[in-house]
Amino acid sequence: MAKVKYYYDADTLSYRKIAVKKGDYYKKTVFGILALFLSAFIGFIVFSQFIMSPRERAQKRELENLKLHYELLSKRLQESSSVLAQLQERDNNIYRTYFEANPISDEQRKAGFGGVNRYKYLDGFDNSTMITKVTKDIDVLSKQLVVQSKSLDEIVSLAKEKEKMLASIPAILPVKLADLTRMASGYKWRYHPILKIRKFHKGMDFTAPIGTPIFASGNGEVIRAERSATFGNVVYIDHGYGYKTIYAHMSKIKARRGDKVKRGDLIGYVGNTGRSVSSHLHYEVHKNDVALNPINFYYGDLTPEEFAAMQEAAEEEGQSYD
Template sequence: MSNQLKQGPFKGHKSTTFGHMAKVKYYYDPETLSYQQIELRKRDKFKNSIIILLGVGLTMFLGFMVLSQFIESPKQKAQKRELENSKLHIELLGKRIEEVTEVLGDLQERDNYIYRTYFEANPIPDEQRKAGFGGVNRYKNLEGFDNSEMIIDVTKRLDVLSKQIVVQSKSLDEIVDLAKAKEKMLASIPAIQPLKAEDLTRMASGYGMRMHPILKIRKMHKGMDFTAPKGTPIYASGNGTVSRANRSATFGKVVYIEHGYGYKTVYAHMSKIGVKKGQTVKRGDIIGYVGNTGRSVSAHLHYEVHRNGVAVNPIYYYYGDLTPEQFLAMQKASEDEGQSFD
């Protein structure tokens, strides 16, 4: 058994351990000729206890760290739910952007091919409508977060959509201005008879070559003659400004109205003028009364329409108050190449 003996903790003593009892130590007492169990001192017991506690604590800590990778805390669960909820909201926002983009696309198409075409305005090119944003990275502050890629994509689409809406808004503002101008133009163009149909005796002479009643030669008749009793009201055929209201040798008491957009009308042989030079008139306003002044053979109104400085046939400017049947009747009468009244 000498190969199992070891030097014990006491001088002159030897200690030994047995294979299956490694944690229990013995020493050989020569006086009693027997093995005695070594009793640990309190300091060693305390030290061993501390080591054991530290071992247990370390084991528990390591176990907690391992388990924490698989077991979520309430705070982690709440954060995860919040993250998933945010992701869902971002996806819903992306779908809403797609819907709005589709509606905007339809509006852009109508704007280009209906509204702007009607008002003779150039379409807005797609390059201008759908232009992106250049320069520095506008979305750098959105990087480094969970779902950053999704957030940046939605933000980019939202920015482009916002810019398209601004472009479309400006286009609609322009369309409104064009509509107002068109409305003003339509109100200004001569569009009604200068005399009411019920006040007419007849349409005496039309536009074209006619026999002059005084000169007795064929002469270009630049307007239309309407016979009516003296004092019958004469109406402005469109909105405009009176540019002349006086008397001339040929037309007698006459009124000229500048309508803008290249149009001018002339109302001659009045018995009385009802407006002054510089006065603004609207379509249907009374501007004077039928008479027989100037070179005229009977009471009538001589009416002319000028476009861009050239006299044109007034018959094409009565669409505002004549039925198709009345227009055809007047057209037939105007083609009579008999004598004019002035």
């Protein structure tokens, strides 16, 4: 029931009922309904900020899932970068040092990511900073992996070459230790038995019976197999890498010029040919055409005790056999 309103009439000194016009009543009703709708609309707008549609919920879950994957990806990138950094350190300080290769600088490993903004196309998104960072991290890692891969290819090539070099360097006795009568003369000044003067002896003399086998001390190619006035029947082997060996005073040459020989291959037999006073093998090692002390190259088949005994014998005074 609507409230009845009154007003005071001063002329009659009494209260009179206020008559409500029908038009006013409709206006109030309309304004009331409009106010109700406006309040409902505003309430919906405010409330909708806190209540999402199923599609919005799905998008939010997907975004949160992407952020989680981004964090996991970033962590894996950091772990991969750490492993790669350790490999790079070993590469520079161990592998490349061992094979006498220059280390790769950080500038070379990380070059190509400065200057022009190559990630500008990723700007303008809600998560542009995040996307740009992970993209750049992946690019840097990929570049470093390419550089490291090429470095390891080079190391493999150097290792193969090193293996070939190690097989070529003269590293064994040219006559088996069990076949030796004695080590007669070493790399030093000696009294020449025929010329009767002091002369530097550029090699080592191994006394052994005539016909004792002589072996190549390293892989190489026979470049001379001939008879000379001084060395008698002699074989020269070029081992590559600047190394050459000479085997003189043979009774018989088995190798021929142009033969490819391997360490331990039979190339001839001990004799007493040329300028020699007893059956023995005169053996020399040269590096870049400079004669070296052969005793420093017997690490391939001598024990420390045998090496010490041979070194002591080589230092004994006396004359050479050639």
